Amino acid sequence: MFEGWPPPVLDPAGPYAWPVTTLSWVLMAMAAAVLGLVLLALWLALFGGARVRSRIGGTRIVWALGIALPIVVLSALLIYGLTLTSHLSDKIRGDELRVRVTGEMWWWRVAYLDAAGRPQWYDANELHIPAGQPVVLELESGDVIHSFWVPRLSGKLDMIPGRRNLMRIQADEPGVYGGQCAEYCGGPHALMGFTVIAHDPETFARLMDARRMREQGRAPTTTGGGEALFQQAGCAACHRIAGTPANGLAGPDLTFTGARRTLGAGILPNNRGTLMGWIGNSQAIKPNNRMPAYPGLSGEQLQVLAAYLEAQR
């Protein structure tokens, strides 16, 4: 639909993704080989000569192909797989960028942590990382089990309520990488997408600084009464915009809405039109999501709100 989504699955772009992809290919190749062997045996058993058939039914073949072969092949694959993916669970050094990603129904809450584990700034449905450096994700869940999966950067890891799972991702090149919830989590689970944006390290450092400043500073001033309408219409009850009275925590943090690539958790491009459509009736776009439709807002009000949110960056 747009850049990075839906994400390609067998196209690794980082050191934590390629072992997974390689292992997938090897397993698929082995499965194909074994299937071929079974079909060959079946064909011989049905249509082969009498000698061949009696051979196939013999005890030796059953021992060799039915018991010895699986033990050897599966053991070899197990050892190969564990070796190949062993460094995915290496000890975390502690100097990596740390981000807490919390799965919610049906979006992702993101908080960038400092060395002491305190949140520095908040975002949603989008993750900025420096290219070429590992990033540690603390995966948590706010409600049910979700699974964090950015196919080009890592394998899947479940987000389990009450637990904190650690996962590393790394993108070798700057770019946009799509993600998707990989564990059925109710209604619009399929519309629970995610975007990872890898920047080169200097750009990333600038972005982090700017956002840290914004988190502590004031909201950009806008004309048109968007801020007042944001309060009046009740948006602020669920959404937070740093530096304004809006401090709801039920929905995604909107402090940087205008800078996001997507809307509705990685499913729509972010522009004035989709913003208005989403605010006006998100239920038609992502049925049963927790944001109600607002038929009471007029077209002009939607425009004002969309303009206000676009300015939040």
Next chain:
Amino acid sequence: MQHDLPCVGPALPAAPLIELRRQVGPRLPGERRVRRACALAPAAMAAGARGQPAGTITFVIQRGRRALRLGLWSRCRGRGLAGVEHRHAAAFLRAQRACHVGHRGMIPAPIGIGDQLALEVAGVEPGQPRRQRAIAFPCQAMAGDAGISGARTRAAQRNRLAIGGEAIGRHRGHRRTGSKAGRRGHEAQEKRASHTGKGTGAASRRFHEAGCTARQREELLADSLRLMLPALALVTGCAPAPEASTDMGAQAAARGKTAIERVGCASCHTIAGIAWPEGKTGPALAESLDGRALIAGRIENRPDLLARFVRDAPSLLPDTTMPAMPLTEREAYDVAAYLYQMGG
């Protein structure tokens, strides 16, 4: 070229007419209102003349306004229109056969009603061009949107109508322009008539001559009749002029679909052929825009204007709530192509 349905004029039940008149007056600047007003027309077209002798049917209206309409009817009859109608009775009957049962019990009324409407609506706010223009549209939109057989007005023909429509309701000082527009329409209509060999041209000329006499009101009526005549011709001749074609190529339409998905038009509009999302914030676009008279209820339906509208709607209608979208000009053209071709 022979057509099954040579002479079905716009059908107008009385109640929507009145309603339309009321709405067009005070509420026209609101986009939605106008769309609603236009939308009444196809419904009106469905007005069945089922079970009625269709010999004289050009318009159908509801019972109850009979006296008023019959007066008009007889006036038009005197001008020789009835003959045209009568000749195509069988075709009309065929077209009406599929109509809704609920519309039984309607009585036939003649072409004059449409003109009368135009005349009266123009009277609501003379001197405001947009309002006058919108008046012209309902009439021809009905003809096209009724979707009867192949009788559809095409974009360029609508434009011609729109030009003609500006003549309605102008003060006498401006009548020269109006007459010119009328003559143009008349010529086009005659050309078509000779082409189709139906001779409606002669009938309409008589009609014209009769209309252009005497008192001011009569003259104004004649003006609007000139407007109606091309409309009649449009429904009469069904082959669209080549330059009016909104068929902009299947490839453009395919690219347009991609662009629609990329920028997310469907987050506000439910669009035919786009499976997800099915946004409800904006009007649904369930079928090809080819059959529509107006874009957003206010702009002439032309490919170039549609392309501009999807790209930067506020530049055409400053008070519209549809925002500018991040499309290139090329993509906007492709999107227009898709909107004309979607829905079969």
